[in-house]
Amino acid sequence: MKLSGKTEVYGVIGYPVKHSLSPPMQTKAFEFLGIDAVYVPFEVRPERIKEAVEGLRALNIKGVNVTVPHKERVAELVDYLSEDAEFLGAVNVVKNVNGELYGYNTDVDGFLQSLVDEGVELEGKRVTMFGAGGAARAVGYAVLKAGAKFLNIVNRNFSRGKEVGELLGKRGNVLVFPLKEGTVSTLLKDTDVIVNTTSVGMKEGDPPLFNYSLIPEGITVVDIIYNPAETPLLKAAKERGCKTVNGLGMLLWQGAFAFEIWTGRRAPVDVMRKVLEEELYG
Secondary structure, X not given: OOOOOOOEEXXXXXXXXXXXXXXXXXXXXXXXXXXXXXXXXXXXXXXXXXXXXXXXXXXXXXXXXXOOOOHHHHHHHOOEEOHHHHHHOOOOEEEEEOOEEEEEOOHHHHHHHHHHHOOOXXXXXXXXXXXXXXXXXXXXXXXXXXXXXXXXXXXXXXXXXXXXXXXXXXXXXXXXXXXOHHHHHXXXXXXXXXXXXXXXXOOOOOOOOOOHHHOOOOOEEEEOOOOOOOOHHHHHHHHOOOEEEOOHHHHHHHHHHHHHHHHOOOOOHHHHHHHHHXXXXX
16 A cells, blocks of 8 residues: 555544454455545544544544444534434434535445345335344334335334334334234234344344244345354244345445445445455455
8 A cells, every 4th residue: 555645534433443344345445446545443432522523624534434332423513414314313424525524324225225235125015123223223214215114113122112213203104012022923924024233143142032933934034233144033034934134235335335425436346345255254
C-alpha cells in the first residue's frame, strides 16, 4: 500500500472494534479499484463519541462505518439523515462532504440484498422474527419495506418487543408476542419465513431459541449470525428441508453499499465476499 498526501482516510467507529471485519474488506475493495484511500479502526468509548464525530470534520475523514454501541447516538450528531436512518434513529454509515456529515443506514438494504442473492422474496410473506434489539429494528423495517404481509415479533422481554413493535407498526402489520413455546408453536404454523436477530447460536452450547422441531418443513429460515456459518437453528432447518440463509450476505452488502455511498463507484462485491470468507472460515 502506497500512501501520499492525497490519500483519503475512512474507518470504522465502535467499542470494542478489534473484531471488526470492515478494515480488511474495505481495504481490499479500495486496492482492487486503485482508489488512493486507507481504512482504519477507531475504538471510541461511548462517553467520547461526540468528540469523535466532531473529529471527523476537523481531520477531514471522508467516511466511517458505525457499529455498536454508537449507531443511535451518531444519528443525533450528524447533519443530515437518509430516510431509513431517520426512521430507525440509527446510523451505520457516515459520509463527510466538505465538513457536513450525512448519515445512512445500509443494514436495511444490506439485509434485503442478501435475500435477493439467495432467491428469497418477502412480498406477501408471513414473517416471524425473534429478537427486539438494534438489529431487529433494521431487519424488521426491511421486511416491511419489502412488502411482507405481516411481521410477528417474538421476544423474551415483552416490553422491549412492544417498543420495537410500536415503531415498526408505523410501516406495516406488526404483532408482538412473548417467547413461550405454546405461542411459538401456534405462530410457526402460519409462517413462511423465520428470522433470528438474536445472538443465540453464536456461542457453542447456547440453549436453543425455541424447540426447533416446531420449524415447518420447506419454509425459509434466516439467521443474521455469520460465525459460525451454520448455527444450530440453520442446521435444524436444513434437516427439515428448509431454505437457509446466514448473516454473511448482510455483512457483505451493508459494507458494499457503504463503499458505494462514499466513492460513487460500484463495489467489487465478489472481492469483498472472498475477504470475508477467508477471514471467517479460512
